[in-house]
Amino acid sequence: MAANISKIAREKVDQIHFDESWRRSKIDNFDYILQAEETQLAAKLYERESHLYFNFENLDALEASFLTRTRNIASRLDNLVNPAFEMLNASLEEETKSVDVICDKPSSCWINLVCSGTVNLLINIKVSANIFLKLRSTCLAGSRANLLLLLNQEAGAVRFNLESLMAEKNSEISVTFLAVASDNSFFDLCNRQQHIVGQTKSDVLLKLILKQAAHGVFWGLINVEEGAQQSDAYQLARAMLLSPESRADLIPNLNIGANNVRCTHGASYSTLNPSELFYLQSRGIEKNLAKRILTQGFLFDAGDRVLPEFFPAMEEFIIKSV
Amino acid sequence: MLIIRDLEASINEKDILHKISLQLPKGQITALMGPNGSGKSTLARIIMGDPEVQVTGGQLLFNGTNLLDLEADDRARLGIFMAFQYPQEVAGVQLFQFLKVAYEARFGCQINLIDFKKIVSQALKTLNLEENFVKRPLNVGFSGGEKKKCEIFQLLVLKPELAILDETDSGLDIDSLRIVAEGIRQAKETNPEMSILVITHYERILNYLKPDRIIIMHNGRILKEGSDLLLSEILEYGYANIINAGN
Ligand SMILES: Nc1ncnc2c1ncn2[C@@H]1O[C@H](COP(=O)(O)OP(=O)(O)OP(=O)(O)O)[C@@H](O)[C@H]1O
Numbered sequence: 358m359a360a361n362i363s364k365i366a367r368e369k370v371d372q373i374h375f376d377e378s379w380r381r382s383k384i385d386n387f388d389y390i391l392q393a394e395e396t397q398l399a400a401k402l403y404e405r406e407s408h409l410y411f412n413f414e415n416l417d418a419l420e421a422s423f424l425t426r427t428r429n430i431a432s433r434l435d436n437l438v439n440p441a442f443e444m445l446n447a448s449l450e451e452e453t454k455s456v457d458v459i460c461d462k463p464s465s466c467w468i469n470l471v472c473s474g475t476v477n478l479l480i481n482i483k484v485s486a487n488i489f490l491k492l493r494s495t496c497l498a499g500s501r502a503n504l505l506l507l508l509n510q511e512a513g514a515v516r517f518n519l520e521s522l523m524a525e526k527n528s529e530i531s532v533t534f535l536a537v538a539s540d541n542s543f544f545d546l547c548n549r550q551q552h553i554v555g556q557t558k559s560d561v562l563l564k565l566i567l568k569q570a571a572h573g574v575f576w577g578l579i580n581v582e583e584g585a586q587q588s589d590a591y592q593l594a595r596a597m598l599l600s601p602e603s604r605a606d607l608i609p610n611l612n613i614g615a616n617n618v619r620c621t622h623g624a625s626y627s628t629l630n631p632s633e634l635f636y637l638q639s640r641g642i643e644k645n646l647a648k649r650i651l652t653q654g655f656l657f658d659a660g661d662r663v664l665p666e667f668f669p670a671m672e673e674f675i676i677k678s679v
Numbered sequence: 680m681l682i683i684r685d686l687e688a689s690i691n692e693k694d695i696l697h698k699i700s701l702q703l704p705k706g707q708i709t710a711l712m713g714p715n716g717s718g719k720s721t722l723a724r725i726i727m728g729d730p731e732v733q734v735t736g737g738q739l740l741f742n743g744t745n746l747l748d749l750e751a752d753d754r755a756r757l758g759i760f761m762a763f764q765y766p767q768e769v770a771g772v773q774l775f776q777f778l779k780v781a782y783e784a785r786f787g788c789q790i791n792l793i794d795f796k797k798i799v800s801q802a803l804k805t806l807n808l809e810e811n812f813v814k815r816p817l818n819v820g821f822s823g824g825e826k827k828k829c830e831i832f833q834l835l836v837l838k839p840e841l842a843i844l845d846e847t848d849s850g851l852d853i854d855s856l857r858i859v860a861e862g863i864r865q866a867k868e869t870n871p872e873m874s875i876l877v878i879t880h881y882e883r884i885l886n887y888l889k890p891d892r893i894i895i896m897h898n899g900r901i902l903k904e905g906s907d908l909l910l911s912e913i914l915e916y917g918y919a920n921i922i923n924a925g926n
Pocket residue numbers: 690691693695713714715716717718719720721722764
């Protein structure tokens with residue numbers, strides 16, 4: 358059954374997404390086609406069930422570039438490791454909730470998520486090569502999606518296109534993106550919250566830590582289409598710079614085509630706060646440990662957005678990467 | 680215990696303290712009073728080791744150790760504790776976990792969760808605080824009074840040798856003040872050698888703590904030292920008399 362769906366889906370997806378426009382867009386153009394039909398087509402494929410599929414493409418070499426493990430559905434995902442354009446369908450049953458992606462060769466990966474009903478998903482990404490990642494969440498009527506993205510980048514350039522497509526009424530998505538970039542790496546997140554219809558709610562938070570000479574970019578757009586009344590959109594990017602060589606450019610944008618909406622966006626840059634550091638030190642905590650606790654706290658602060666079942670994974674990520 | 684000699688200090692190139700000399704002996708409670716802006720908090724921050732304040736002259740000795748060479752964390756491990764006038768909010772850092780790390784640093788040993796929970800519960804009970812108080816992020820969203828209580832809660836857990844209480848009484852309601860003062864007294868009872876410096880504007884906390892002496896600061900200088908009588912004079916006439924007499 359799964360294989361069958363996979364085959365159909367692959368044909369459709371090839372047809373829809375892997376056309377020239379997408380190929381071009383993945384280089385540097387964020388304006389890819391966002392059409393309601395496309396979404397509905399994808400939804401139809403799965404008879405309106407929530408699903409997740411991956412497309413992998415290795416730009417430089419055909420050999421394994423991704424190691425993907427989904428807790429609980431490891432066997433199915435292991436098949437993925439091979440050729441380009443390989444794909445997975447994972448229906449989002451209750452146990453299918455978290456995916457680890459390890460990117461250590463130059464490649465690109467498209468992750469497509471269709472949300473119907475409740476979708477809770479954790480994607481844990483470890484990057485050490487140039488990669489292009491794209492995650493599109495298409496939110497159907499009545500859906501409630503809560504996504505936690507964890508990304509640890511030690512080298513290379515990452516371009517991440519994060520797209521929340523509010524395709525049908527009464528849908529909600531909350532995305533919490535925690536990223537840590539170090540050394541000379543370059544992290545570039547393009548966030549797009551596209552409210553095609555109204556009575557929809559999207560909420561995206563990026564918390565980015567930049568160590569050493571890492572450079573982070575956030576470009577975000579809340580786009581409320583004409584007539585999408587009662588859209589509720591929130592976008593916030595916060596960067597913490599841990600060294601004088603690190604750098605961040607945060608650019609949130611709004612484009613609103615309806616008059617009865619609530620849209621908020623913001624960006625902030627910070628470094629370690631000397632008063633907080635003194636407070637911790639005044640209790641006996643050694644300076645370097647105090648700095649580490651504060652840096653971890655910057656990420657832990659997003660904890661109340663995170664589902665309790667993902668908390669241990671988040672904690673492990675924070676402790677390992679900070 | 681603590682010897683301050685001819686201490687001079689500035690913040691952002693502005694001179695704040697002038698030739699401060701003061702001793703805080705073992706087991707004594709010293710009250711430090713004085714008008715707003717006279718430099719009380721600055722003195723407290725210097726003793727704790729706040730890098731924002733530059734010491735430009737003088738000496739600071741704690742049981743013979745030169746504190747001026749040490750960072751705040753070294754001083755805390757020697758047993759110096761300051762209850763902040765404005766406790767810092769620290770987002771994303773849970774009070775319980777923070778305090779466990781601090782405890783282990785202070786006493787140079789690992790402590791298992793169960794034992795530490797006992798210590799914490801005891802301190803919470805003393806201050807009439809709920810168990811889940813410690814699950815909250817450090818001072819974030821605490822009311823003014825809760826912040827002050829939290830400082831004394833930390834004091835009870837970290838058991839200092841020298842405790843500086845910078846306006847811990849401000850912002851506490853009548854019942855909370857009694858509870859907090861009781862907590863401080865209890866800490867003193869367990870460790871009679873503890874020296875306490877109480878910075879305050881009000882007599883109420885002093886009625887509870889019964890200081891051995893009272894010191895008045897003004898314009899970055901120590902103006903006068905005295906006993907309870909000095910306190911009644913201040914309460915009756917304000918600082919003007921003392922300041923005029925001093926000049
Ligand atoms: N960061 C700073 N920059 C400039 N001046 C400062 C700074 N911090 C303190 N001061 C100044 O130092 C002086 C002493 O301040 P301090 O906080 O020590 O007073 P205080 O006696 O504790 O007052 P209060 O009773 O109001 O708490 C004040 O004039 C204050 O304005």
